Amino acid sequence: MSINEEVNKRKTFAIISHPDAGKTTLTEKLLLFGNLIRSAGTVKGKKSGKFATSDWMEIEKQRGISVTSSVMNFPYMGHQVNILDTPGHEDFSEDTYRTLTAVDSVVMIIDATKGIEAQTIKLFKVCRMRGIPIFTFINKLDREGRPPLELLEEIEEVLDIETYPMNWPVGMGKRFLGIFDRHGKQFVRFNGNEDETYIPYQDLDKPENQDLVQNSTFQETEDELALLDEAGDQYSLDAVLRGEQTPIFFGSALAPFGVQTFFDTFISMAPAPTARKSTEGLISPDNPEFSGFVFKIQANMNPAHRDRVAFLRVCSGKFERGMSVKLARTDKPIKLSQSQQFVASSRDTIEEAYAGDIIGIYDPNAYRIGDTLIEGKESFEYDELPQFPPELFKKVTAKNVMKAKQFKKGIEQLVQEGAIQLFRGSNDESYIIGAVGELQYEVFEYRMKNEYNVEVMLESIGERIPRWLKTEQVDRTMFDERNLLVKDREGEYLALFKNDFSLRWFKDKHPDIELVDLFEVN
Ligand code: GDP
Numbered sequence: 217m218s219i220n221e222e223v224n225k226r227k228t229f230a231i232i233s234h235p236d237a238g239k240t241t242l243t244e245k246l247l248l249f250g251n252l253i254r255s256a257g258t259v260k261g262k263k264s265g266k267f268a269t270s271d272w273m274e275i276e277k278q279r280g281i282s283v284t285s286s287v288m289n290f291p292y293m294g295h296q297v298n299i300l301d302t303p304g305h306e307d308f309s310e311d312t313y314r315t316l317t318a319v320d321s322v323v324m325i326i327d328a329t330k331g332i333e334a335q336t337i338k339l340f341k342v343c344r345m346r347g348i349p350i351f352t353f354i355n356k357l358d359r360e361g362r363p364p365l366e367l368l369e370e371i372e373e374v375l376d377i378e379t380y381p382m383n384w385p386v387g388m389g390k391r392f393l394g395i396f397d398r399h400g401k402q403f404v405r406f407n408g409n410e411d412e413t414y415i416p417y418q419d420l421d422k423p424e425n426q427d428l429v430q431n432s433t434f435q436e437t438e439d440e441l442a443l444l445d446e447a448g449d450q451y452s453l454d455a456v457l458r459g460e461q462t463p464i465f466f467g468s469a470l471a472p473f474g475v476q477t478f479f480d481t482f483i484s485m486a487p488a489p490t491a492r493k494s495t496e497g498l499i500s501p502d503n504p505e506f507s508g509f510v511f512k513i514q515a516n517m518n519p520a521h522r523d524r525v526a527f528l529r530v531c532s533g534k535f536e537r538g539m540s541v542k543l544a545r546t547d548k549p550i551k552l553s554q555s556q557q558f559v560a561s562s563r564d565t566i567e568e569a570y571a572g573d574i575i576g577i578y579d580p581n582a583y584r585i586g587d588t589l590i591e592g593k594e595s596f597e598y599d600e601l602p603q604f605p606p607e608l609f610k611k612v613t614a615k616n617v618m619k620a621k622q623f624k625k626g627i628e629q630l631v632q633e634g635a636i637q638l639f640r641g642s643n644d645e646s647y648i649i650g651a652v653g654e655l656q657y658e659v660f661e662y663r664m665k666n667e668y669n670v671e672v673m674l675e676s677i678g679e680r681i682p683r684w685l686k687t688e689q690v691d692r693t694m695f696d697e698r699n700l701l702v703k704d705r706e707g708e709y710l711a712l713f714k715n716d717f718s719l720r721w722f723k724d725k726h727p728d729i730e731l732v733d734l735f736e737v738n
Contacts, residue, residue: 219534219570220502224488226572228298228529230315232340233325234333235305238355242325242469243288243299249479250290250297286527287574295483298574304335308653310634311512313604314585316342318511318529318574321349321486324462325469328354328361328388332374340375342604347459350377351482358468360389365440368464378449378461382481383474384441385466387433395466395474396441399481403428406473457487489572492531494588496596499532501571505592506533506541508575510583511601513633515663524579526587531598533591535569544588544597552577552589585634605733606637606650609677609712610657613647619670626668631705636660639702642692642709648677648702680712681719686730694726 233239288299300319302312316322322343326332343350354367361367368379383395383404394405394412403420405413405428420429428434455461463485467474491498499507512527540551569575586601614623627647631638636657637650651657657674664670677700690709695701699722700712711731713719723731 218502219504222296222534222570223501223572225294225296226298226488226570227295227321227483227486228300228319228489228572228574229321229323229486230300230302230319231323231325232302232316232336232343233304234327234330234335237325237327237330237333237336238469239302239304239325242323242353242355242475245469245472245475246297246299246479247288247290249476250288250292286576289573293480293483296572297483298572300574302339307655308335309656310604310606310637310652312339313342313652314511314601314634316348317346317601318527319348320489320572321351323482324350324352326352326354326367326371328356328364328367328466329359331362331367331370337374342602344375344377344459345602349457349459349487350462351456351486352379352462352464353469353478354464354466355469357385357388357392357395357466357473358471364466371462371464377459378455379464380449380451380456380461381444381464381466383464383466383477384437384444386437391433393428393431393434395477396437397477398441400477404474404477406471408471410472412473412476453485456485489531493599494596496594499596499598501532503532504534505590505594506535506539507531507588507590507592507596507598508535509589509598509601510585510587513579513583513585513635515633515635515659515667524581525576526579526583528575528577528589530569530571530573530575532571535573535575537567539591541589541591542595543582544590544595545584547595550582550589584632601634603637604652605682606652607679607681608651608654608657609639609680610649610651611641611646611675611677612649613673613675615671615673622668622670623664623672626664626670629668630660630663635663637704639704639710642690642695642701642703649674650682677712678714680714681716682710682712683719683731683733684708684710686732687728694722 231239231243286301288301290297300315302315303309304312316339324336324340326336340350352371364381364385368381371377371379382399383397385395386393392406394403397404401417403415403417405415407413415425419425449461452461456463465474465478465481467478469475489501491500508528508530510526510528513524514527515524538552540549542548543550566575588597590596612627614620627638630636639648639650640646641648649657649660661672661674664672680700690701692701695711698714698718701709702712703709711722713722
């Protein structure tokens with residue numbers, strides 16, 4: 217098979233959602249389609265929303281395939297599906313955002329009873345900024361949720377994206393009858409107990425379907441649908457692929473209902489890997505020379521195995537185990553010899569991979585987040601990964617002042633690695649660490665102690681809203697504890713606002729100062 221054919225088979229995506237919207241449940245159903253697990257319930261969603269590694273190891277042993285909590289891949293309908301896990305709950309961190317730089321599309325799950333929630337907005341923004349196509353699955357139709365039209369309006373307003381319902385539900389909860397599959401021009405009837413019947417539109421008139429079409433809920437929905445046909449947005453695959461329109465699917469991951477129709481349609485519409493921006497222009501995925509970039513580095517927390525794994529998204533050419541590549545940042549050759557694997561826990565060796573695939577490579581302390589690896593003579597680097605806005609800030613000091621040197625070294629290395637973001641107090645040069653989730657601090661503290669032999673003290677500054685200051689002259693008197701002034705790694709000033717109120721107050725008072733949030737910096 218040619219590189220081009222291999223690339224076009226790949227569908228690499230992540231599922232984003234607020235905790236409890238149903239990511240674990242939906243993922244499990246998709247794995248069932250891929251025959252990765254035999255029956256639902258094999259993979260239990262743990263409290264943290266992660267798959268238990270032991271479950272995976274067991275599955276791997278049983279079936280001899282590579283499934284891990286970071287990347288799940290399986291063949292489906294002639295495609296090669298790669299699902300990347302986006303850690304949520306307590307594991308929410310910058311890695312969750314960075315994962316989104318390694319996918320070609322995203323499935324956004326929304327709980328029909330709740331609508332859009334905080335974490336969904338954050339993750340959505342990143343997808344939007346990068347123009348990633350977003351497919352929406354509105355979940356839990358088996359429960360009494362909010363009216364579908366209201367949910368669509370909320371998506372359009374809060375997320376500022378066009379919607380196109382690929383299907384439309386008839387009733388909800390106890391009155392749930394099924395969905396109009398607008399795309400497939402059929403009615404999918406909900407029979408409960410994992411059973412669904414597909415009725416082509418032209419067969420709805422048949423006598424056996426009269427109980428359905430005479431139902432008042434069904435008739436009301438038909439009117440609603442007519443309205444949508446007339447007044448709703450027009451479907452445009454181009455707009456979807458540009459990330460400007462999101463196709464909406466209603467269903468229930470648990471029932472399950474509408475999952476198969478959703479997945480089949482999604483897989484047929486979702487983009488295969490496309491060209492990526494680099495310092496030398498666009499690099500096509502079927503470029504014969506291998507290239508890729510590191511989007512995540514995982515340090516082993518076990519002191520007995522102090523090794524690290526770099527997660528690489530293949531962007532072009534063919535990866536082969538043992539190949540020699542070049543680290544673009546340093547221009548130094550590196551042999552990708554041993555330990556190519558999907559994740560550290562599985563130790564599964566892979567022999568080859570193509571654009572769209574994710575591989576884990578042994579990191580001899582050489583890589584940084586965002587690094588480009590290339591096979592050819594030409595040198596280029598893929599676009600830098602954005603910095604993602606931290607929300608939590610803590611002042612950090614060494615417990616023992618005599619350890620200042622190791623302290624600095626440790627922080628510098630962990631910052632380079634992308635484990636944390638570092639800011640300096642504008643007055644006292646104090647070290648302030650920004651993170652997206654608490655977990656990052658735990659990892660930071662642990663690694664400082666175990667790898668650099670420094671115990672640190674963390675003092676919370678609390679949740680803050682960071683904004684870069686676009687102005688020639690920074691006047692320190694404008695700032696105090698409420699609007700803390702700090703500098704980033706490049707020496708650029710930013711204010712950490714205590715809350716929305718102080719941000720607005722500042723804007724009113726200093727309309728001439730342009731405030732930029734991290735998303736727009738890169
Ligand atoms: P995650 O945190 O996004 O991974 O969410 P889970 O998949 O763990 O689901 C959270 C809870 O919602 C669990 O109790 C699920 O059983 C439940 N759930 C998921 N999908 C559905 C659904 O379609 N209908 C109903 N009624 N419950 C669901």
